[in-house]
Amino acid sequence: MVENRGIIVKHLGLIDYKEALAVQEAYYKTMVDQKHAHGTVDQLSQSAVSNYLLFCEHPPVYTLGRMGSMNHLLVDTATLATQKIALYHVNRGGGITYHGPGQLVAYPIIDLEFFFTDIHRYLRLLEASVIEMLAHFNIPSTSLPGLTGVWLKADKNSKSFDRKICSIGIKVSRWITMHGLAINVNNKLAPFDQIIPCGITKAVTSMQQELKKSIPIMDVSDILAQIFLKKLNCV
Template sequence: MSKKTHFIHLGLKDYKETWDYQEKLFKETVDLKIQNRKLSEDSQVGTKNYLIFCEHPHVYTLGKSGDENHLLANDAFLKEKKAAFYKINRGGDITYHGPGQIVGYPILDLDHFFTDIHKYLRFLEEAVILTLNDYGIKSGRVEGLTGVWLDGDDNAKARKICALGVKSSRWVTMHGFAFNVNTNLEYFNYIIPCGIQDKAVTSLQKELGYELNITEVEGKLKNHLASVFEMDLVE
């Protein structure tokens, strides 16, 4: 078992290209685990873990259990807004990705960490909660919902700052989280985010009133992820 995790920063990257890259790493890991089961313990090859950070051009993604009616824009409007749309293979409903948002894709073999998807989601949330705490923002969870929320205990004020949507097979994960830092929140007006109609969306910039150095925020988040998961991060 190895918690060594390769950190990869893709910068601003097309969603489909990034999805294909994730799928490649995910498939390699799953295939290796299947192959290892046929081998003696001495002959097995260890799987690798990856943590990918990036930003995407404007894009909406709909999870496999999502409702396409939660996209409130037609093709012509999406073209006008320079936004793409993809139906994808993660859990969850519809969400938005765009510049100024930290998108994280951990491709982990959870056999190296713990085999518990609910715990995995809570750990992702915890790293974001700790990052927000670094900026003096108290955040937490809403019972029955994923993601990180501000004022989650007050239905009138509750607003999401980080969305989660993952896929796993044979305890290998892909997809991940989207943390709104300097995100243009206007783009959330054209969807029912995560299928939740009665709660708002926010960003770190909106809460603090100024634009953040996103590289600084990424550094804090990366360190918290490494700490929470006890990863040995390598560039």
């Protein structure tokens, strides 16, 4: 099989959710077609198809994953129309979440067969990459047993509480990944009050809220990309 461990990092900017999904699906199809060709074409004559790490922001949108329930959307569609917040049902794992400007979304489109074929390991790698990135900004974070995502744990010496800073929802088909993670950087948090994020009744926070200042989103994406690629042994 042709070696396929290279990962191209692309910044899509502020892009409609549906348009970004189409980009993911196009890359996915190219990779699937190439995998199909591996079984029918002389491998020595094939060229490798790149993996991708896509970064973007979305206009306000709620997305509902396969395991989600509309009961976790606490307002009606008429309210969403008034607020100009879109709603999409998508084929990733997880429940309902919110995306909006100032939030960094990362979509790795990679063929895990060239790295490791273990979905749980991949999820833990995503979490570990975000945790290490946040540590770079002096934000201590962690994963929580039985829950996917990245969290800031309650401080036992104060009245703080567990709060989520990164949501993760993926799809893996033929060992090719889609969807990914969303890190609250400078985005508004009020829209999360209208949902039960991923069906979990815990608070939500952002890097801006924790540090009391705005963070350049490109700085976040650059550091996260370096960490993610290193963990996949691509650099």
